[in-house]
Amino acid sequence: MNKSLIIxxxxxxxxxxxxxxxHTGEPENLNLxxxxxEYVQPDVVSVDHSTFPELQKTFNSPQDVTETCISCHxxxxxxxxxxxxxxxxxxAYVEGRGITKLGKKxxxxxxxxxxxxxxxSCAKCHIGFGMNNDQFDFENARNVDxxxxxxxxxxxxxxxxxxxxxxxxxxxxxxxxxxxxxxxENCGFCHFNSGGGNNVKHGDLEQAxxxxxxxxxxxxxxxxxxxxxxxxxxxxxxxxxxxLYSVSSENTNRAFCEDCHGxxxxxxxxxxxxxxxxxxxxxxxxxxxxxNATKMAWYWSEAGNLKDGEPYSIDNEDGNHEYLSTKxxxxxxxxxxxxxVWFNGxxxxxxxxxxxxxxPVEMNTLYGSHDDPxxxxxxxxxxxxxxxxDKKNNILIQPKLFAEEAGDSAYWKDFDWxxxxxxxxxxxxxxxxxxxxxxxxxxxxxxxHMVATKENSVQCAECHTQSEDxxxxxxxxxxxxxxxxxxxxxxxxxLDVLLALLGVFIHGSIRVFLVLRKRKYSVQTINExx
Amino acid sequence: MKKVFIYPKFERFWHWTQATLIxxxxxxxxxxxxxxxxxxxxxxxxxxxxxxxxxxxxxxFAIFWHITTGxxxxxxxxxxxxxxxxxxxxxxxxxxEKHPTDKNELSKLNPLQKIVYFGFKVVLIPLVVVTGIxxxxxxxxxxxxxxxxxxxxxDILAILHTFGAFLLISFLIVHVYMTTTGETPTxxxxxxITGYEEIEEEIDKQNKSENxx
Numbered sequence: 189m190n191k192s193l194i195i196x197x198x199x200x201x202x203x204x205x206x207x208x209x210x211h212t213g214e215p216e217n218l219n220l221x222x223x224x225x226e227y228v229q230p231d232v233v234s235v236d237h238s239t240f241p242e243l244q245k246t247f248n249s250p251q252d253v254t255e256t257c258i259s260c261h262x263x264x265x266x267x268x269x270x271x272x273x274x275x276x277x278x279x280a281y282v283e284g285r286g287i288t289k290l291g292k293k294x295x296x297x298x299x300x301x302x303x304x305x306x307x308x309s310c311a312k313c314h315i316g317f318g319m320n321n322d323q324f325d326f327e328n329a330r331n332v333d334x335x336x337x338x339x340x341x342x343x344x345x346x347x348x349x350x351x352x353x354x355x356x357x358x359x360x361x362x363x364x365x366x367x368x369x370x371x372x373e374n375c376g377f378c379h380f381n382s383g384g385g386n387n388v389k390h391g392d393l394e395q396a397x398x399x400x401x402x403x404x405x406x407x408x409x410x411x412x413x414x415x416x417x418x419x420x421x422x423x424x425x426x427x428x429x430x431x432l433y434s435v436s437s438e439n440t441n442r443a444f445c446e447d448c449h450g451x452x453x454x455x456x457x458x459x460x461x462x463x464x465x466x467x468x469x470x471x472x473x474x475x476x477x478x479x480n481a482t483k484m485a486w487y488w489s490e491a492g493n494l495k496d497g498e499p500y501s502i503d504n505e506d507g508n509h510e511y512l513s514t515k516x517x518x519x520x521x522x523x524x525x526x527x528x529v530w531f532n533g534x535x536x537x538x539x540x541x542x543x544x545x546x547x548p549v550e551m552n553t554l555y556g557s558h559d560d561p562x563x564x565x566x567x568x569x570x571x572x573x574x575x576x577x578d579k580k581n582n583i584l585i586q587p588k589l590f591a592e593e594a595g596d597s598a599y600w601k602d603f604d605w606x607x608x609x610x611x612x613x614x615x616x617x618x619x620x621x622x623x624x625x626x627x628x629x630x631x632x633x634x635x636x637h638m639v640a641t642k643e644n645s646v647q648c649a650e651c652h653t654q655s656e657d658x659x660x661x662x663x664x665x666x667x668x669x670x671x672x673x674x675x676x677x678x679x680x681x682x683l684d685v686l687l688a689l690l691g692v693f694i695h696g697s698i699r700v701f702l703v704l705r706k707r708k709y710s711v712q713t714i715n716e717x718x
Numbered sequence: 719m720k721k722v723f724i725y726p727k728f729e730r731f732w733h734w735t736q737a738t739l740i741x742x743x744x745x746x747x748x749x750x751x752x753x754x755x756x757x758x759x760x761x762x763x764x765x766x767x768x769x770x771x772x773x774x775x776x777x778x779f780a781i782f783w784h785i786t787t788g789x790x791x792x793x794x795x796x797x798x799x800x801x802x803x804x805x806x807x808x809x810x811x812x813x814x815e816k817h818p819t820d821k822n823e824l825s826k827l828n829p830l831q832k833i834v835y836f837g838f839k840v841v842l843i844p845l846v847v848v849t850g851i852x853x854x855x856x857x858x859x860x861x862x863x864x865x866x867x868x869x870x871x872x873d874i875l876a877i878l879h880t881f882g883a884f885l886l887i888s889f890l891i892v893h894v895y896m897t898t899t900g901e902t903p904t905x906x907x908x909x910x911i912t913g914y915e916e917i918e919e920e921i922d923k924q925n926k927s928e929n930x931x
Contacts, residue, residue, distance in 0.1 A: 452863055458763065461857040464865035649759040654752040667873035670752050670759055674877050678753075681884030688888035692895040695807075702812055 215455065223448055227413055231369060238365035247360040250317050250353060251330040256364065258329060265329040267426035272435075273315045273337075275326060276303070280437040282536050283555070291435050295537040296584055298551050298573045298629040299383040299486060300515075302540065305615040306590040311352035313378040320351035322615070334367070337374050341366035345377065349590070372398055372408070375417040385508070387482045389434070391524060391569040392637040396479035404478050406639045420447075431533070433552055433634055439533025439562065445469070465666075467531075467564040471646040472639045475523045476569060481506055485519035486573035489626035492603045499603070514589075514600045526567030526635050528663055530556035541618050544582050548572065548628035558665035565663065569633040576605060578613075580621035584629075588612040721914045724826055729789070732780045733910055739773045740886060747883055770850055777847070792827050795836045800829040811899060821917060838889060846882035849875050 237243060242260065247253050258265050272278045277291025296302045303310035304322065311319035316331045318324065325331065333352065335344045344363045347355040380386060380394050387394030402409030420443050421430040430443035445468040452460040476482070492513060499513030508520045534555045556563035576585045587608035591598030597611035605624055613620035651660040652670030660668060746769065748754050749762035757765060784790040802818035819828040827835060853875045856868045900906035901916055909915035
């Protein structure tokens with residue numbers, strides 16, 4: 189009686205203790221809390237430019253504004269003039285090329301192909317004024333466009349095909365009086381609309397981020413931390429942290445999640461150990477283009493169809509162009525699952541004049557492998573397509589696309605690839621054989637934004653699975669538990685288990701059979717006796 | 719028939735806990751391997767890890783017990799009577815012959831069991847345990863919070879570990895079947911539960927006479 193009472197009390201206590209041990213709930217992440225408190229503080233604006241006497245005037249030209257900026261911020265223009273935003277190129281060491289200058293000036297892509305020859309239009313995204321050909325003076329500080337990055341009034345915008353000059357209707361005085369730290373709108377003006385429309389190129393950077401939900405982007409969500417680009421892409425002397433490998437090549441000055449979150453951000457060490465080979469983005473960005481579609485393919489070869497001699501367009505239900513006579517056929521996708529590659533922060537690019545080595549032509553090559561200690565698995569958007577190339581010289585062609593008027597060899601006016609190729613290649617100083625064709629191309633865009641909430645991040649079994657739909661199904665060079673197995677071992681193992689079962693079954697059956705026969709025999713003999 | 723005490727309390731506890739853990743490890747392990755789907759990969763990994771710690775602890779206690787009690791002597795392989803034992807399992811058992819070896823508290827295992835269990839303890843379990851520990855520590859976090867990756871390729875560890883798991887499963891199948899070959903089909907299992915096994919008097923008498931001599 190007493191004994192059972194003691195046992196009962198003991199068991200009850202044990203159960204209570206176990207409940208406490210195993211049901212602790214989610215612990216507070218103090219590191220995250222600290223970060224949140226740090227970033228939730230609104231920026232304190234130390235000066236009010238609208239009160240400065242220097243800015244109380246009508247500016248005749250945007251260069252006047254720049255001169256006024258420089259009159260106080262005396263050396264800032266020199267910093268700007270060393271940046272890639274100004275130079276459109278960086279000096280980089282690239283394996284196989286040596287020390288070389290790479291950037292928008294000489295690197296091609298598989299969207300609008302290249303800026304050379306089309307500066308009048310492309311310079312909309314250059315932080316300078318008056319880049320209308322390849323003779324732009326990169327030494328002239330008057331042409332630095334301070335406003336495009338620092339306008340806080342949302343008044344400023346660059347004009348279309350105005351060689352980087354602002355739109356005529358911009359009130360320069362208002363803009364000059366309301367400058368400040370760059371906002372999402374400033375960066376987004378180019379980085380959201382690159383490729384000629386919203387979310388065309390990146391897939392993870394688009395206008396929706398200006399007022400997004402935290403489900404779309406945990407950092408920039410308006411109902412979340414509402415962070416701006418420069419919170420992570422910090423700058424020292426106008427050298428902004430962060431790399432985009434559509435033009436960048438070196439593993440330097442990158443912006444990492446780890447800069448704030450550290451390399452062991454989880455409570456669970458099994459997850460923490462992933463961070464040596466898996467970039468944060470891989471699990472935390474399950475999909476991109478969450479609000480608006482992004483361009484996944486661009487087929488230049490289909491451009492040039494005309495209706496009654498006039499160019500036309502076909503739009504899809506989202507209002508995006510599916511076909512343009514000027515540009516060809518596009519494929520758009522929304523809520524896209526990224527592809528995954530090994531990447532060590534180093535990249536090469538297709539540079540004007542390079543011979544075509546493989547098909548599809550890799551417009552940029554991301555380096556990395558499992559065995560490289562600097563490499564991690566990163567998510568990428570892969571943009572495919574085809575574009576014009578010189579069949580004899582085996583090089584990609586920079587065609588002349590843009591011109592004000594017809595009859596200037598520009599494809600967008602004259603729809604003649606031959607003329608556009610000739611004019612374009614002459615302009616960049618490369619030979620053109622006269623024979624063009626179209627070749628398949630491929631470009632990698634690392635996906636870094638649209639970080640999901642913790643609940644929506646990629647789950648273990650999405651990669652650790654034998655399914656062909658597994659996120660890492662095609663990534664090679666390593667053993668991934670749950671995905672990989674030796675079919676020889678599995679065969680031997682199954683055979684071994686099967687033989688054991690069979691042996692046991694046969695041995696057992698014989699015994700059972702003999703016992704039954706013996707019993708029958710004894711029953712028979714008993715019956716006979718009766 | 720006479721009841722003989724064969725398995726002390728700890729041995730029974732060790733046996734059943736080890737059996738449960740190994741079966742649970744096989745279940746979760748083959749889920750990690752991708753062969754089955756029960757708990758989901760994440761939970762399977764977690765359970766596999768926790769139960770592996772439990773098994774390591776149990777093994778530590780079991781080794782201590784084997785050494786201090788001298789029970790390890792039961793597992794010294796011998797060739798004596800081994801032919802008889804094989805003959806018994808292949809033919810004698812069907813004819814209803816008697817077990818060629820006696821079972822008592824001092825000598826629990828027949829020569830065939832001695833060899834198989836010796837292999838189990840000295841080759842199979844160490845294989846699975848060592849590869850398992852190396853697998854678990856394939857990536858580790860050092861004092862400076864840097865993640866260190868082992869030099870031994872994961873595929874080799876995984877393949878050896880899985881190989882051990884397959885062997886363990888086939889051992890389990892045969893082992894469970896062999897329990898039915900005692901005096902009655904359930905007498906061995908009963909013994910492992912209660913500690914007492916029913917053993918025929920005749921043998922006891924023989925033992926006694928041998929002892930008297």
